[in-house]
Structure formats: structure tokens, C-alpha cells
Amino acid sequence: MKKVLLSLAFLSTMAMLQLNAGEQFAMSDADRAMYSEMLENNPAEIYVEEGGEIFEEALGGEEALAKFLEVSEKNLPKYIAGFPRYIAKLGNVVGIDQVLQAMQVSQGKEKTKLKSGKMFSMLAYVKSLANDELLNIDINADEHIKASYDLGKTTYMTARGGRGLSCNSCHSADIVGQVLRTQPLPDLGEVAVAGTWPAYRMTKSSLRTTQRRFQGCMKNALLKVIPIGSKEMIALEVYVTTLAQAKNKKIAIPGLKR
Amino acid sequence: MAEARKSMIKFKPKKFKVGDTIKVDFIVIHPMETGTKKDKKTGNIKPAHYIDSITFSLDGKPFTTMKVWETVSTNPYFSVNMKVPGKGKVTVDYTDNTGEKNTKSKKLKPKG
Amino acid sequence: MKRRNFIKGFCAASAVAATMTPSILLAKDAPKNANVLTIDAAMSAITGGKAVTDSAKVSLTVPEIAENGAVVPVKVHVESPMTEADYVKAIHVLASKNGNARCADVMLTPLNAKGYFATRVKLGGTQDVVALVELSDGSFLRAAKPVKVTIGGCG
Numbered sequence: 349m350k351k352v353l354l355s356l357a358f359l360s361t362m363a364m365l366q367l368n369a370g371e372q373f374a375m376s377d378a379d380r381a382m383y384s385e386m387l388e389n390n391p392a393e394i395y396v397e398e399g400g401e402i403f404e405e406a407l408g409g410e411e412a413l414a415k416f417l418e419v420s421e422k423n424l425p426k427y428i429a430g431f432p433r434y435i436a437k438l439g440n441v442v443g444i445d446q447v448l449q450a451m452q453v454s455q456g457k458e459k460t461k462l463k464s465g466k467m468f469s470m471l472a473y474v475k476s477l478a479n480d481e482l483l484n485i486d487i488n489a490d491e492h493i494k495a496s497y498d499l500g501k502t503t504y505m506t507a508r509g510g511r512g513l514s515c516n517s518c519h520s521a522d523i524v525g526q527v528l529r530t531q532p533l534p535d536l537g538e539v540a541v542a543g544t545w546p547a548y549r550m551t552k553s554s555l556r557t558t559q560r561r562f563q564g565c566m567k568n569a570l571l572k573v574i575p576i577g578s579k580e581m582i583a584l585e586v587y588v589t590t591l592a593q594a595k596n597k598k599i600a601i602p603g604l605k606r
Numbered sequence: 607m608a609e610a611r612k613s614m615i616k617f618k619p620k621k622f623k624v625g626d627t628i629k630v631d632f633i634v635i636h637p638m639e640t641g642t643k644k645d646k647k648t649g650n651i652k653p654a655h656y657i658d659s660i661t662f663s664l665d666g667k668p669f670t671t672m673k674v675w676e677t678v679s680t681n682p683y684f685s686v687n688m689k690v691p692g693k694g695k696v697t698v699d700y701t702d703n704t705g706e707k708n709t710k711s712k713k714l715k716p717k718g
Numbered sequence: 719m720k721r722r723n724f725i726k727g728f729c730a731a732s733a734v735a736a737t738m739t740p741s742i743l744l745a746k747d748a749p750k751n752a753n754v755l756t757i758d759a760a761m762s763a764i765t766g767g768k769a770v771t772d773s774a775k776v777s778l779t780v781p782e783i784a785e786n787g788a789v790v791p792v793k794v795h796v797e798s799p800m801t802e803a804d805y806v807k808a809i810h811v812l813a814s815k816n817g818n819a820r821c822a823d824v825m826l827t828p829l830n831a832k833g834y835f836a837t838r839v840k841l842g843g844t845q846d847v848v849a850l851v852e853l854s855d856g857s858f859l860r861a862a863k864p865v866k867v868t869i870g871g872c873g
Contacts, residue, residue: 379781382791386838389631391681394612518872530870531785550789551871553637553680564873606785606871627831640840642817670830673823677816679789679838686824689831 383604392548392602395555396476399469407451407470410477416451428474429481429599432582432589434492441496441582443559445471462577468555472546476601483542483593485586493586496579500587503580510570515584518569531606537591540598547603555602558585611635615698615712624692624716630662631685632698632710640676660684660700664691664714676703690716757812757819757848764810764823764850765858776861778849787841787867792821794849796833796859800826806833808852814862815845841867 375383403409414421417435434441438450445467449459460467487497507514515536518528524535534541545558559576562584566573574581613634622628634657641654654676662670670686688696697711755763761770779793796806805828811821821839839847844866851859 375785376782379783382779382781382793383785386683386789386791388618389616389633389683389685391633391635391683394614394633394635394681397614398612529872530868531872548681550679551786553788561873568872629834638840664829669827671825675818675820675822677813677818677821677840679840683836683838684822685834685836686826687830687832687834689829691829 387604390548390602390604391553392472392546392555392604395465395469395548396472396602399466399471399473402466403448403470403473406457407448407455412451413447413474416454417447425478425481426484428478430484430486431475432485432493432496432586434490434496441492441579441586443471443577443582443585444474445557446577448474463560465555468546468557471557472555472602475546475599478599479601481599483540483589483597483599485589485593487586487590496583496586497590498583499580500583500585503574503584504587508571509566513569513571515565535591536588537593537595537597540592540595540600542585542589542592543597543599544601544603544605546601547605549605551606556605558588561605562588610706611708613698613708613710615696615710617696617712617714622690622716623718624690626716627687627689629685630688630696631683632660632662633681633683634700634708634710635681636702638676638678638680638682654703657682657700657702660698662686662688663697663699664688665694666697690714692716754818755820756817757814760812760819761848761850764852768856768858770850770858770860772861773851773859774861776849776851776859778847778861778863780847780863780865782864783866783868784841785868786871787843787869789838790841790847790865790867791836791838792847792849793836794834794851794861796851798833798853800828800831800833802828803854805854806830806851807854809833809835810850810852811835811837811839812848812850813839813841813845814848816840816842841865843867843869 407413410421410424414424417427419427428444432441432443435447445462448467448470449462452459460470485493487493504515507517517523518533519536521535524533526533541558545561546555549556559581562581563573563576574584611634613632616631618629618631636657637655638657639652639655641651643652644650645652656676657674660672660674661668669688672684693716694714695711696714697709699707699709701707775797777795781791784790792811794809794811796809798804798806800806806826808826809824812819813821822837824835826833846862846864848860848862853859
């Protein structure tokens with residue numbers, strides 16, 4: 349039933365008014381240049397710097413992180429670019445923020461909440477250590493990451509909620525570029541969501557993470573929001589990362605978004 | 607003294623000589639509340655809270671002053687140019703409408 | 719270029735306005751406050767009624783279409799020798815339809831070496847951004863550009 353409704357909705361919208369200037373909402377090259385120039389003075393850099401200070405003082409910095417992850421400091425950036433990962437001693441596929449929490453526990457300290465400004469800043473800082481590295485999740489590294497990838501893909505493709513929408517409904521290859529609420533729908537791989545979040549969101553005037561951005565989208569699409577740090581949310585992050593990976597995208601933190 | 611607010615001064619390009627004209631960029635974390643927006647939780651109007659004046663000085667001597675209004679973006683950015691006379695220190699002093707004063711400095715280190 | 723169809727009602731939230739209220743009100747809703755001036759009053763307050771000339775010497779760079787009204791980049795560059803005898807005394811950035819039309823008043827000196835100022839402003843809706851420039855000889859120049867502000871998007 350839902351599938352039928354979906355295609356009906358589709359057909360009716362296709363028949364709707366065509367924007368005469370299809371370029372009406374497209375950014376001109378000049379505009380694009382102005383916005384990319386803003387990246388050079390991104391307020392999020394201040395949050396990232398602050399995250400670095402907290403990370404250093406409270407957790408012991410890169411040295412402690414490399415030791416915890418059992419990699420050399422030299423290989424740390426490339427290793428970070430392969431997150432979310434299966435970490436054997438944690439028994440789960442986890443994101444960087446969860447690794448930081450595990451570090452805190454191992455140091456006998458109180459865990460910083462995943463959904464806190466402090467954690468967002470630390471996450472952004474640690475991820476920025478991998479700037480310029482290619483995203484490199486190896487989905488065949490072990491059965492756990494493979495399962496996470498499969499779960500992520502399923503989550504991405506599953507139509508649910510009041511309008512029977514899935515992530516794919518708006519972000520599939522044949523839909524991207526169409527305008528929804530004045531904004532052209534993006535190809536999540538092409539815009540390198542995985543490489544450019546955490547980012548400064550201009551409409552929120554704050555540093556936002558990938559998972560929170562996913563939640564925002566889910567809310568608007570009438571999909572029940574998936575909790576931050578949950579198995580499904582991490583799986584979704586794994587899948588969306590592979591979309592950017594397939595296009596050889598690199599990490600560039602912090603990003604700057606609408 | 608630890609700064610109350612977080613901010614950054616950047617020089618562009620990073621490497622420059624005496625006599626070069628560089629860009630002096632200043633970003634600061636500040637709500638720049640207009641005083642016309644409602645708090646979603648309480649329903650009350652959030653009081654106006656914004657940076658209203660900025661002074662850029664070189665070794666204590668002001669070379670640019672700004673009057674800023676609540677219409678400037680949150681976590682604002684300001685950029686001007688400066689001809690580098692030699693080694694020195696650039697200081698940005700800023701005040702907001704509550705009277706809160708802050709300052710940030712950066713050493714000017716020209717090569718050659 | 720992909721065909722752009724307006725997918726109406728595909729996304730949940732009812733009115734765009736509900737989720738994306740501009741943080742500043744447009745002129746007609748502006749609270750009455752002596753400090754809050756609309757564009758004509760603001761321009762008069764700055765120039766003292768003096769003549770203002772539209773000039774190509776003032777380059778004003780703003781996006782044609784602003785992705786959001788909260789952070790709109792503005793760049794002003796005035797051709798000027800920036801010497802003690804002839805320099806840009808002040809660059810005033812204004813927004814034609816904001817409740818408070820004034821954004822920033824920047825007083826420069828010859829040490830700036832360039833008649834340049836950049837910032838990011840809030841625009842309550844589609845309107846003109848105006849650069850009003852005062853030169854050291856007391857004359858005023860002006861440049862204005864329209865910015866279309868899109869308030870939308872999902873999430």
C-alpha cells in the first residue's frame with residue numbers, strides 16, 4: 349500500500365510546476381566561490397581548537413589515543429580515516445566518539461556524553477587529525493564491519509514512517525539534483541558527507557555532527573529518529589561513508605554547511 | 607589573564623615581509639542575539655546580546671575601529687587589510703552591548 | 719543540468735516559516751526603538767543629508783542567491799590610494815529591508831593600505847545590501863546589490 353502511495357505522490361509531483369529558471373536555486377560559480385572562501389574562516393575552527401585542548405588535557409591527546417588503539421602515532425591519521433571500525437577490545441563497531449568514551453572509562457574517568465558540546469568538539473578535533481586522508485573503511489576487514497555495512501545499507505533503503513520514505517527516496521542517483529524546499533537534493537557520496545562532517549551549520553550557528561544531521565533529516569522526513577551511537581546509526585554512518593569512499597573523497601574537518 | 611570568549615586572529619598570507627599588505631581576519635564566538643527572537647523553551651524574547659564595538663590596534667595604536675550592530679551574523683567574522691611596518695603585535699579589543707570587554711592579540715612576525 | 723522539479727509536500731514540516739524563521743524581522747515588524755533605523759533614515763544619519771554618488775569605484779561582492787539568511791558573506795573594496803591625503807574614511811554596510819538597516823560601520827586609516835572590509839550579515843529576507851563609503855574629502859559613494867535569500871532545506 350505504502351509503495352503505491354509513494355509512486356502516486358511521485359507522479360503528481362512530477363506533474364507539478366516546473367521551475368522556469370531551472371537555475372533558480374542553483375548556485376552560480378561566483379556564489380560557490382564566496383561560500384568556499386568562507387571555509388578559510390570557519391567559526392567551527394575555534395570549537396575544533398577547543399576540542400583539541402580538552403582532548404589533550406582530559407584524555408592525554410594523540411599519544412594516548414594511538415596507544416589505546418594499538419597503532420603508531422604516525423599511522424593514526426590514516427587509521428582515523430577508517431572509522432567507524434570494529435575495535436576488538438570494545439567488541440563492537442564504533443565511532444571515534446565512542447572510542448574517546450572507552451578511553452575515559454579505561455582511565456577511570458567519567459564518560460563525556462555522546463550528545464554534548466564537549467564531545468562534538470573532541471570528535472571534530474580527532475577527526476581533523478585525519479584531514480587530507482582518503483576515507484578508507486574496509487568493509488571486508490572482519491565479519492563485524494561487514495554486518496554493520498549490510499545493516500547500514502538496509503537502514504538506508506528501508507521505507508518507513510508516515511510518508512513511507514527511506515534515505516534513498518531523496519538521495520538515490522536518479523533523484524539527486526531535484527529541488528526540495530528550495531534546496532537541490534545532494535548525492536551524499538559526491539558532497540562527501542562522511543568527509544566534511546562535523547561541520548559548522550550556518551542555520552544553527554554551531555558545530556554539528558554527521559549523526560545529528562541524519563537525525564534532523566529523519567525528523568523532517570517523518571522517520572522515527574535513530575539514537576546517536578546506536579548500532580543502526582553507526583551502521584548508517586558506515587554505509588554513507590562508503591558512498592563518499594567510492595568517489596575517493598578525503599577528510600576535511602571542519603566543514604561549512606547551510 | 608585567560609580570555610573569557612574564544613576568538614581567532616589570522617593573517618593572510620601566513621608568510622609575509624615588511625611592507626607587504628596582509629589581510630587581518632578576526633573570528634569570535636558570540637551569540638549576536640538580536641533581541642527579537644523567542645526562546646523556544648520559555649516563550650520569552652531572548653535579550654539582545656551582541657558585540658557593538660571593535661578596535662584593531664598595532665602596538666597599542668588603533669588603526670581600525672568598528673561599530674557593529676546586532677544584524678551581523680552569530681560567531682561573527684571581520685576582515686580588513688594592514689600594511690606591515692615591521693615586527694609588532696596586533697590587538698583586537700571588543701565590547702558588547704552588556705559592557706563585557708574582551709581582547710585578543712597576535713604577534714606580527716614578518717620574514718625579512 | 720538535471721531537470722528541477724519542485725517536489726511539493728514530499729518533506730514533512732508544514733510551513734517553511736515554522737522551522738526557518740529569520741532571526742531578524744523585516745522592517746514592517748521592527749520593534750520601535752530609537753537605535754533601530756530603516757535604510758533611508760540610517761543613510762541620512764550617516765551622511766547628514768549630504769549627496770551620495772553611485773560609484774563603480776566601490777566593489778560590493780555578495781552572493782546572488784544566499785543559501786540561508788543567517789550567514790551572508792559581504793565584501794567591500796573601494797579603489798583608493800589610502801594615503802593621508804586621500805583615503806577611505808569609513809565603509810558602512812547596510813541591508814535595505816532589515817528592521818535595523820545598519821550592519822557595520824568601519825572606520826579605516828591609511829595603515830589599512832586598502833579600502834577593504836569583509837564580514838557576514840543576517841538578512842531577514844530577499845533585499846539589497848548597500849555599501850555606503852565616506853572618503854577623507856567628506857564625499858560619499860555608494861554601491862548596492864540585491865541578494866535573494868532562500869529559506870528552506872530539510873533537516
